[in-house]
Amino acid sequence: MTDEKLEQILRQALAPKIDDSEIKIDRKVRRKKMKKEKKNTYRSFPTAAAIILAVLLIGGGSVYAAREYFGLLDFSSDTRVMIPEEAETLIEKDIDQVIEENSENTIINCSVREALCDREMIMIVYEVSAKEQGKYLFIPEDASADSDMSQWSNISGITAGEYAKQKGLSIMNIGGGITNRDELGIIESTMNFKSVTDDVMSVYVRCGKESNAKSLNVECVATVRALEAASVNDVLRKEMQFTLEDISQAVTSTYISKVEGADNPGYEIIDAKIIQTELGTYVDVHFVCENSRTEGMSFKFKSKDGRAIETIGGSGIIYNEDGSCSERYIMNKIDFKDGFIIEIYDYHTNETYETVNMTLK
Amino acid sequence: MNINEFELFVLKYGKDILRFCRMTTGNSEAGDELYQDTMLKLTEKRSSLDFGQNVKSYALSISIYLWKNKSRKYANRKRLLWMDSIEELSDEGKEFSDEIQQTSPEQIILHKDEINEIQKVVISLPQKYKLPIYLFYSADMQIREIADILHLPEGTVKSRMRKAKKLLKEKLEALGYDG
Numbered sequence: 001m002t003d004e005k006l007e008q009i010l011r012q013a014l015a016p017k018i019d020d021s022e023i024k025i026d027r028k029v030r031r032k033k034m035k036k037e038k039k040n041t042y043r044s045f046p047t048a049a050a051i052i053l054a055v056l057l058i059g060g061g062s063v064y065a066a067r068e069y070f071g072l073l074d075f076s077s078d079t080r081v082m083i084p085e086e087a088e089t090l091i092e093k094d095i096d097q098v099i100e101e102n103s104e105n106t107i108i109n110c111s112v113r114e115a116l117c118d119r120e121m122i123m124i125v126y127e128v129s130a131k132e133q134g135k136y137l138f139i140p141e142d143a144s145a146d147s148d149m150s151q152w153s154n155i156s157g158i159t160a161g162e163y164a165k166q167k168g169l170s171i172m173n174i175g176g177g178i179t180n181r182d183e184l185g186i187i188e189s190t191m192n193f194k195s196v197t198d199d200v201m202s203v204y205v206r207c208g209k210e211s212n213a214k215s216l217n218v219e220c221v222a223t224v225r226a227l228e229a230a231s232v233n234d235v236l237r238k239e240m241q242f243t244l245e246d247i248s249q250a251v252t253s254t255y256i257s258k259v260e261g262a263d264n265p266g267y268e269i270i271d272a273k274i275i276q277t278e279l280g281t282y283v284d285v286h287f288v289c290e291n292s293r294t295e296g297m298s299f300k301f302k303s304k305d306g307r308a309i310e311t312i313g314g315s316g317i318i319y320n321e322d323g324s325c326s327e328r329y330i331m332n333k334i335d336f337k338d339g340f341i342i343e344i345y346d347y348h349t350n351e352t353y354e355t356v357n358m359t360l361k
Numbered sequence: 362m363n364i365n366e367f368e369l370f371v372l373k374y375g376k377d378i379l380r381f382c383r384m385t386t387g388n389s390e391a392g393d394e395l396y397q398d399t400m401l402k403l404t405e406k407r408s409s410l411d412f413g414q415n416v417k418s419y420a421l422s423i424s425i426y427l428w429k430n431k432s433r434k435y436a437n438r439k440r441l442l443w444m445d446s447i448e449e450l451s452d453e454g455k456e457f458s459d460e461i462q463q464t465s466p467e468q469i470i471l472h473k474d475e476i477n478e479i480q481k482v483v484i485s486l487p488q489k490y491k492l493p494i495y496l497f498y499s500a501d502m503q504i505r506e507i508a509d510i511l512h513l514p515e516g517t518v519k520s521r522m523r524k525a526k527k528l529l530k531e532k533l534e535a536l537g538y539d540g
Contacts, residue, residue, distance in 0.1 A: 001533060003526075006530055006533070009538075010483075010494070010526075010529070012470075012471050012476065013471060013479035014384055014483065014495065014499045015380060015499055016380070018376040022376075022379060022393075023371060023396075025400045025401070142426065142429060143429075298519055313516070314515050314516055315515070316504065316515045317505075329516075330514075
C-alpha cells in the first residue's frame with residue numbers, strides 16, 4: 001500500500017460527514033447527567049490487588065522510599081533531558097517566593113523547590129502537599145483511577161483506584177504549570193510528576209522560551225481537583241511567583257550548508273545557528289522551501305561520523321516575513337565541533353529528501 | 362467570548378470536535394455524550410475565553426481530559442465489535458472487498474462497512490498512537506497544535522504519527538487491503 005493510498009483511506013474513514021443538527025448543545029440534559037455522575041463510585045476490586053497492597057504495607061511503614069522531595073536531577077533521567085555537571089551550579093534552591101491562594105478552601109500547600117534557567121529554557125520543580133494529611137491520594141493531572149501507580153511512584157502492580165480504596169483515600173488530580181507564558185515567550189512545555197508520599201507530589205515543568213531577559217519574573221500555579229470533578233469551578237488553585245536570574249553563559253556559532261545528493265527537492269538550508277549553554281544545545285535551522293511545501297517536512301541530526309543525535313524539544317516551523325522559514329530544535333548538550341549533518345525527511349513516510357553537510361562558518 | 366462568538370465557534374468547529382469525540386470513544390453514543398460534556402465545560406468557561414485564542418485546541422484538550430477520566434464508563438457502553446486482535450477479522454473472513462470502487466487511479470472510495478473496519482483497526486492502536494491520529498484526521502489539527510494539546514514536543518508527535526501509520530499500513534495489508 002502506498003503512503004498516498006493510506007492517506008486517502010485515513011482521511012475518508014476518520015473524517016465522516018456530520019450533519020449540522022448533530023452539533024447542537026443540549027445543556028439541560030447534560031447538566032442533569034453530570035450531577036448524577038458526580039457521585040463517587042468504585043467498582044469492586046479483585047482480591048489480588050488487596051493482597052498486593054497488604055504485602056506492600058507489611059511492617060507498618062510507608063511504601064514510598066524516604067526522601068524530602070524530588071529535584072531537577074531526579075527528573076532528569078525520566079525525561080531524557082540531562083543536566084550536565086557544569087549546569088548544576090545554575091540550579092537555585094531555597095527560592096524566595098510569593099504564594100497566593102486565589103480559591104477559597106484550597107486544601108493544598110505548595111512551593112517552588114528548585115529552578116534553573118539558561119537563555120533558552122526554564123526548568124522548575126514545585127511541591128504540592130495536602131494541608132490535612134492522611135485523607136488524599138495525589139495523582140497527576142492526566143491520570144485516572146485506572147492508571148497504574150508505577151507511572152508516578154515506586155509502587156507497582158496496583159491502580160490508583162485500588163490503592164485509594166484500600167487506604168480509604170480520596171483521589172485528587174494535581175496539575176498546574178507556568179502561567180505567564182506570553183511574558184516569557186514560552187514556545188513549548190512538558191510536565192512530569194513524582195510522588196513523595198500519598199499526599200505530597202513533586203511536579204516538574206520544563207519550557208523552551210524566547211525571552212532573553214537576565215532576570216525573569218516567573219509565575220506558576222498549582223492546581224488540585226477531585227477525580228470526579230464535573231466543573232472547572234471545582235479546580236482549586238494556588239499561585240507562586242518568584243524571580244529567576246539567568247546566570248548562564250551562551251556561545252553562538254553559525255554553520256552553513258554544503259549540499260550533497262542529486263536533485264534539489266525544493267528545500268534549501270541557508271544556515272544553522274547553534275546556541276550552546278552549560279545546560280544544552282539549541283539549533284535554529286534557517287531554510288527556504290519551494291511553494292511553502294513544508295507539510296510533512298522535518299529534520300534529523302547526525303554527527304559528522306553518522307551517529308544520530310536525539311532532539312528533546314522544538315518550536316515547530318516559523319514562517320518569516322522574508323519568505324524563509326525557521327525551526328528550533330533542543331538537544332542535550334553536544335559539541336558539533338567543525339561540522340554535523342542535517343537530513344531533511346518526510347515524517348509521514350520517513351523518506352529522506354536530502355542530506356546536508358553543515359560546516360562551521 | 363460572548364454568546365454570538367460561542368455560537369460561531371460551535372458552527373465552525375463543532376463538527377471537528379464531535380468527529381474527534383466519536384472516533385476517540387469508538388461509538389456515536391459515547392462520542393455524542395463526550396461532545397456534550399466538552400461543550401458544557403466550554404460554556405461554563407465561556408466568559409473567560411478569548412475568541413482570538415485557539416479555543417478549538419482548548420476544547421479538544423477538555424475532551425481528552427474528560428475521556429481519560431471516564432474511559433471505563435465509555436468502554437462499557439461500546440456497541441461496536443471490540444477486537445481483541447486484528448486476526449479476528451481475518452478469521453471471520455471479513456476481508457476488504459474486491460469491489461472497491463476506484464473512480465480514478467488517484468482516488469479511492471470506501472464502502473460503509475470498510476470505513477467501519479478501518480475505524481476498528483485505528484481503535485486497536487495503543488492510546489499514545491491513536492490520539493495524534495484522531496487529532497490530525499478527525500479534528501483537522503496541525504502538528505504544532507497537537508503538540509500543544511498533548512503537552513508533547515513536536516518531534517514526539519511526528520514520531521508517534523509515523524509509527525502509527527506504519528502500524529496501520531501493516532495491519533491493513535495483513536487484512537488483504539492493498540489499496
